[in-house]
Amino acid sequence: MVKSKFLVLFSVFSLLFGVFVVGFSHQGVKAEEERPMGTAFYESFDAFDDERWSKAGVWTNGEMFNATWYPEQVTLSDGLMRLTIDKEDEQVLENDEQAPPYKAGELRTNDFYQYGLFEVSMKPAKVEGTVSSFFTYTGEWDWDGDPWDEIDIEFLGKDTTRIQFNYFTNGVGGNEFYYDLGFDASESFNTYAFEWREDSITWYVNGEAVHTATENIPQTPQKIMMNLWPGVGVDEWTGVFDGDNTPLHADYEWVRYTPLEALDEEESGDDNEEEPVEEVEEEPAEDEEVSVRPIGSAIYETFNTFNEDIWSIAHGWTNGQMFNATWYDSQITFSNGIMRFAIDKEDDEEAHPPYKAAELRTNDFYHYGLFEVSMKPAKVEGTVSSFFTYTGEWDWDGDPWDEIDIEFLGKDTTRIQFNYFTNGVGGNEFYYDLGFDASESFNTYAFEWREDSITWYVNGEAVHTATENIPQTPQKIMMNLWPGVGVDEWTGVFDGDNTPLHADYEWVRYTPLEALDEEESGDDNEEEPVEEVEEEPAEDEEVSVRPIGSAIYETFNTFNEDIWSIAHGWTNGQMFNATWYDSQITFSNGIMRFAIDKEDDEEAHPPYKAAELRTNDFYHYGLFEVSMKPAKVEGTVSSFFTYTGEWDWDGDPWDEIDIEFLGKDTTRIQFNYFTNGVGGNEFYYDLGFDASESFNTYAFEWREDSITWYVNGEAVHTATENIPQTPQKIMMNLWPGVGVDGWTGVFDGDNTPVYSYYDWVRYTPLSELSDPPVTPEPPIEEPTEEPIEEPIEKIEIDENDETKENENDLKESGGERLPNTATSMYHYLLFGLLAFAIGVMVYLRARVTEK
The missing domain is CATH 2.60.120.200 (Jelly Rolls)
Known part of the structure; x- marks a missing residue:
């Protein structure tokens, strides 16, 4: 008893000390606290990032949430975050008759996020009485004076073929909307998202807009959150939860946030009537590193071996969304002048995604020119074999999503699909009937990319040209082979029993546009020619002379x-x-x-x-x-x-x-x-x-x-x-x-x-x-x-x-993840609160024991 009272007194002292330190810091001037606003990020859950995320615990939301949040109910493994519901420990229930009977998991960002695109790849729990969610939220406990604002994506475990969208503005809800998915969301990872603007919220399923709201839209920055919990007292909504189903899980593959300004990025026009300010180019400081985009020159790659100066192999991560595989370097092999991509089952039967696949990309970026490949795609339903160019914000800071595609769907390799994206806008699909089965032999496929057009070729014959909204940003050359998920209508259904399966690549060639258009200069230049002075080569300079043969x-x-x-x-x-x-x-x-x-x-x-x-x-x-x-x-x-x-x-x-x-x-x-x-x-x-x-x-x-x-x-x-x-x-x-x-x-x-x-x-x-x-x-x-x-x-x-390979000495470049905004400014106050809470809990437990 004495020990318990001592802990309570110590906690009170710690709380007062924290308040004292905060109140009298900065020489008695009250510090103005700024709301921590987050920037663009992509979270793949390879490891727990405590600068970005916080796990809830130990406490409960009460009301309809029939569980206590515990940090251990949030786990990370093999690139997945798992939220788990378990029964509460019997000792806890004996000591606290009011404790909820279950343990659950909740994760939230440390920073706040406002207008933009919020995306998640997830698999909800399929158990009646549960809710699996991805949402944004703020309230008075998150930031002093904040209203209850919230935007929701929720799955009710009683029917995971439907998804619920909802939102609250200053505590006012009633905006529920149910959408029939056409598939069971609990069976595979799919992408769900909402785009939050000042005057609207649009929800997406696998990239397709399915619902938009325009009335009474929330305006307050919110935290990104995910949770899995069993309901109580809301059986009509969630169904009845049977605790015998525990443990049960919801899995999250990745989360991405893209600010609105990045979505709407456009070149500035001539509407600004202000006189432009002359910019003064400053030289970088001696210790300041200037990042220059590496632009590649002509290449001809025959794949006799792996050339790390030109290529990088994706390893240990996944694209998420419709890509039902993790990229591994072991899935790419070189033999007899052929590069082979392979899809295999994961070694771990419980792994998510369940398959291993292959992706290759150049280290450098390439612009207008002719892009050619000799390849044999995989002939297996549910797969995609590709040759394409791509860039995005993760390839070069500030880049739009620009892409030009040659794709084979394994369900029908007598057809080829062409497509392209400009600043994320696609919808340019074109299918061409080849007249032969591409999987049976090597053939040449190409596209010629110019400022105002893209022309695709099959075995040297032009078969399709596009001229509208052509991409302008330099891109990396890429190839991959992958099984689809959630896009069965496009790719067909993948049957993993067909593994291993392969796509083969024979050679790749890039010819810059200037080499394609090279012509002798005419007489149009009216300037008087400058007389050239022939200089003798230096003693150590080797002059290359074409060897001309005689009879x-x-x-x-x-x-x-x-x-x-x-x-x-x-x-x-x-x-x-x-x-x-x-x-x-x-x-x-x-x-x-x-x-x-x-x-x-x-x-x-x-x-x-x-x-x-x-x-x-x-x-x-x-x-x-x-x-x-x-x-x-x-x-x-x-x-x-x-x-x-x-x-x-x-x-x-x-x-x-x-x-x-x-x-x-x-x-x-x-x-x-x-x-x-x-x-x-x-x-x-x-x-x-x-x-x-x-x-x-x-x-x-x-x-x-x-x-x-x-x-x-x-x-x-x-x-x-x-x-x-x-x-x-x-x-x-x-x-x-x-x-x-x-x-x-x-x-x-x-x-x-x-x-x-x-x-x-x-x-x-x-x-x-x-x-x-x-x-x-x-x-x-x-x-x-x-x-x-x-x-x-x-x-x-x-x-x-023989075959000459381009000797690019430019090293592989890659963007760094954007830093997170700092959080938790008042550490002393938090320490005091934590110590106070621990002391009270110990005191109460001691009282119960004494009784």
Whole structure:
């Protein structure tokens, strides 16, 4: 008894001390307390953030709340916050007959929030008599003089296929509205939200506005709150709670608050008539770090391995909302030049979300240009395989939600969906019927993003263009594979028994707009040209000079590494369904043979091995000749051509001149050419013989204003429009096609090995040709010594002629979470109150014990 009285006296003293300290602080001047206002945040509940949140306890709301709040009823695990209802401890009930019979959980922010968008991803409890909630609230106990203002999202456990919206203004309610969801909210995480404005409140379900109120709207800043509790005396509303169902839970995945000004952010117009104030640009202080958005340049990524300079893999978090998975780096693998995304079940059967999935994004941002991917989406209902660009407030401070999408729904991979968002405004979906199943082979999908338009492409063909409200903000390149939840009408229903499942990515390429639009400057510039002064390079400065080749005659008695390079260990992607290997080229009896074989690994992508040869030097105008026998197998292409591009010489356009044989009909030959990437110049010629049966001579004579093609010395076709001008490399290859069956026919891998043969190649510079064009003659055979069977083994490959990757040294950047407003200014007073409360409780318990 004496001990109890002592504790009470100590508590009273502590309370008075707290009041004394606060009342006489700051030299006797009363401190003006400011309401702590919170800023934008996104809470994923990976750990408890006590700067942002407070757990209720130990006390009760009374009235219809048949529970006492305890901090331990709020737990965090695996990125989820769980609120739990349990029976109260028997000892507590014995000591206090008035105590509610249950324990429950409540969480609230320390700061206040006003107009904006309030979002939550949650699963309510499905038990009659309970209420699971997400709401904002303030009252006289939260801030001195505040009215009872409140905005509610509530689930009644007796029917979780419905949701209740409500609000109170200065204690006046009666604004209940029930909405039928069309699904059971307790079965999966879905997104619920309300947008609070000065004159309205709009409630959302999975992003869709479902109800708006405009009368007597609350105006006072409020705290964000969540709770789960059993009702008493309100059975008509909640139903009757049966405590035998305990413990029971409500789970919360994430919470987000976006201030109204961020939602309404627009560029300022010309309405402001005030004279602008001239801004003075100040230099940053020495210790002040200036953040500059990292803008990426051209890239071509073949996924031979993970390149951390370009990419970042999402790990250990979830997007919430309709994404029913957590991103893990283990879900992305690299093998044989293919990046594979996987969906698997979580290791923990109780995990939420229940699946693991994959997402990749660039470290840098990219603006207008051409974005291309070669991919195979997953063909499983309920999944989404994607290639897109995106930015938002979490990617760069102040960015709007801008996004451009290429998406495949696994329920029907014969269709593709295009979409885009500008400052969060979407609704631009467009579905295109492909005419093939995208999941069966690699195909190329792309979009060209310009200031005033977006054009989407399938295998190089433009299929859709948008011109309204185009995004303007630089974005990151992204890819992901995920199972949906709560969006069954869009994605279909995902059945986890299908796991693991995959989407494969072969390559990604970004070409800046300036490279696409590069043209020679005309005569429109009237300024007098400035005479350029040619400076000699410094002694330690290396000057790069394009290697231009001279006349050659190659008989292929053996491999000449001074003239040629063999492609090895990479793939062109797109329609080329093979990886180039040096083992696919052999030399014997003065013949070079190209071969197509199946890959050694049955799981390899692409599934075939093929052959490609190119010169080390570049060649310009002249006569290019070959004696060859193409492969006669449907689905294959045997070629002799010249080519250059940005990866062959820095700044080169895509220029190309072709002689091609389609294995489905080797009685015809195809001529074509590309100038700065523009083709469409195909010409087919009927040979009158089967080219696969014997060696014949094929040639083209390239001049500044024309290209003439020859068959066995006879000119058969001439082109004069838009002729390529850039020096090119001489090339030959043999490959199986994919996704271009209408052109090549269908390749059947059971036909392997497949061969094409090359007897000789000759190049004669234009300066050595007559004018008009000369009729080529076959070269005189040179006597050879003993036949040589010489397969290529150790060949030094010129890496500069293979895939070049962009070398961005910019480090990965990421925004930091916004700091929270400081709270609890009067710590001494709080300490006194807490000590006083503890003393009273001990005293009362002691009195009960004495009785």
